[in-house]
Amino acid sequence: MFKHPEVFRMFNKYFCFQSFLNQCNLFLSRSLTSAMDSLRLLLQSLLILQVHFSKQLEDNQIPPSLCTGHPGIPGSPGVHGSPGQPGRDGRDGRDAAPGEKGEKGDKGGSGETGERGLTGDKGNPGEKGERGQHGECAVAPKSAFSAKLSQGLPLPLSVGDAVRFDTILLNEQGDYNAETGRFTCKVPGVYYFAVHATVYRASLQFDLMKNGHAEASYFQFYGSWPKPASLSGGSLLHLVPGDQVWVQMALSEYNGFYSSTKTDSTFSGFLVNSDWKNSAVFA
Missing domain, CATH: 2.60.120.40 (Jelly Rolls)
Incomplete structure (x- = not known):
């Protein structure tokens, strides 16, 4: 009967509200003597009900006590909507297994000569070397x-x-x-x-x-x-x-x-x- 879910939702809201008005008219006809007091209570009740029903209607939750009709005929599938906005970037995937070692690249060119560093601290004395071999005895020149x-x-x-x-x-x-x-x-x-x-x-x-x-x-x-x-x-x-x-x-x-x-x-x-x-x- 209703092709769009939105129209069906509005019809339910209207039907429930109409039923509520009928109950209010019946109540008013039986309590004419205390019309003013009842009117005040009615207004308070209307405010409370309005807050309560507005929350339920927004959530498409109609109380069973207000809607006693038969379930409606299922609507036909809706028309495809327009493409949505691009979603956010997904999380980073897991690390894959290491790849094979690549070939050795060409040797890079020599870099510029850096500035001369500061003179380092004096090192510790080295260990005493081994004794050398006996040298030949020098003979003084003679004449x-x-x-x-x-x-x-x-x-x-x-x-x-x-x-x-x-x-x-x-x-x-x-x-x-x-x-x-x-x-x-x-x-x-x-x-x-x-x-x-x-x-x-x-x-x-x-x-x-x-x-x-x-x-x-x-x-x-x-x-x-x-x-x-x-x-x-x-x-x-x-x-x-x-x-x-x-x-x-x-x-x-x-x-x-x-x-x-x-x-x-x-x-x-x-x-x-x-x-x-x-x-x-x-x-």
């Missing part, structure tokens, strides 16, 4: 020689000639050459050279030479004495490898070098200190 004139040395000598002290007394390193009368430096450092000459039959003057330059000169006058005289001199020289030192005649007439079984003329030299420091082992 020394001594030679004298032989008795058969031809005299006199010419100016500019090196005096050849041809009899070797000491020459372990081989730095002195008896054939030339010259000492050649191999170890750099300070050397001391000394000449002890026996002077006889003539005065004597000679120079201590270094690389062609006279470093010191010595002279002894001979005055026809019956016995030989002596002349000694020495000097400290700084040499480098390759330098040469020898004794050379200064004047041709002052060539009184003499040597015999009881007296000699010698030329000696030795290294005082080397310039080599913290060097390797020397032989």
Whole structure:
């Protein structure tokens, strides 16, 4: 009969209200004598009923005492309504099982160099290391020689000639050459050279030479004495490898070098200190 539920709901409200008015008219016709009092009570009842019925009618709950009719015919299905508004986002789903490990990506480029950090605290001393192996014993550099004139040395000598002290007394390193009368430096450092000459039959003057330059000169006058005289001199020289030192005649007439079984003329030299420091082992 009614196609829409809303129309059916309004019809029920109207029917119930009409039944209520009929009961009110019957009540009024029986109580005319106390119309005023009844009217007051009726108004109060109407207010109470209105509040009560309005709540029930809104909820579509009609009391059985007011509606005594037969149930209505079921309505036909309603028309499909318009699409509702989108619902809220659902809850997050459960975590799925871990996926397979992906392939290794390409190496990234080098980042910019960061600022230099602060200096850290001083660390604790490390443990004492093991004792090292015995090292080789260093041998100090050596250089020394001594030679004298032989008795058969031809005299006199010419100016500019090196005096050849041809009899070797000491020459372990081989730095002195008896054939030339010259000492050649191999170890750099300070050397001391000394000449002890026996002077006889003539005065004597000679120079201590270094690389062609006279470093010191010595002279002894001979005055026809019956016995030989002596002349000694020495000097400290700084040499480098390759330098040469020898004794050379200064004047041709002052060539009184003499040597015999009881007296000699010698030329000696030795290294005082080397310039080599913290060097390797020397032989």
